[in-house]
Amino acid sequence: MRAAGFAGIDNTEALAEGWQVTDFADAGRRSLANLVKRTGAPAVMVSFLDSDVGFIEALTPDGNSWEGLLNRETAKSYEIPLEHFPIEPAVAGALAWSAAAGLTPDEEAIRQTLTGSALFVEELSSALMIALGLPGAT
Template sequence: MGNSGGSLTTRTTEDLGRLMLAAGFTDLEDTEVRAEGWQVTDFADAGRRSLANLVQSTRTPAIMVSFLDSDVGFVEALTPDGSRWQGLLNREMAESYEIPLDRFPVERAVAGALAWSAAAGLTSDEEAIRHALTGSALFAEELSSALLAALGLPGATRA
């Protein structure tokens, strides 16, 4: 059985685990600290407003990917000004779960991802973002890594 939790990435100088718990995330893994203050923490579950609560407290953009048995990734990203976008990773596998793909338009997600990356002060790669959002992989985590790299996150590598 694969991963059914999620991963959150944001930039903060504070203890991300403490902030995430206060925002409503549960069962956190160790935080991986990356360059330029970016941090990544895996979690078991998030409340409906957990991402919004976290972005409100950190005042920095954040991106969250929730996994469905490592087969599908649901992407949600938010900036402090309230700009939000969502995407779907491993669309082909999502179809087998009967997830309605029309709820996750690719071009809207690409546009949102580009705006999110710019708001985060990063340099993104539009074609690589599109590829991550339309590609297929054995594990959705591979596409998540590719998406983070495409968004320009320091230290992120394409799987």
């Protein structure tokens, strides 16, 4: 991950079937693309704003990508333009990303994470990983 442009790597949790979740402090502008290129595997990244809002980016090796936003109601208080993060394209993108990754997604659960709210956005991020079908995600 360091070679891909991630910094402040703190903790990595191994999941089933070779998947992993890694905490990091910062990512460069092309870090996600670099990681996918280096590993040849799909990846999803959630960047947190004060544990209040999560910005999702996901990419597959064939270039399919999607973006989303977690904790939309809280995002309004930060004056984040919600129209830049429409829900239906994010749901469709998440489903396509998950299928390309060989996972079995739960469409309704994905929609719930993208429209739901939580005191700490990390809770929605964890729920999203489960909804995307990451094996062993909790």
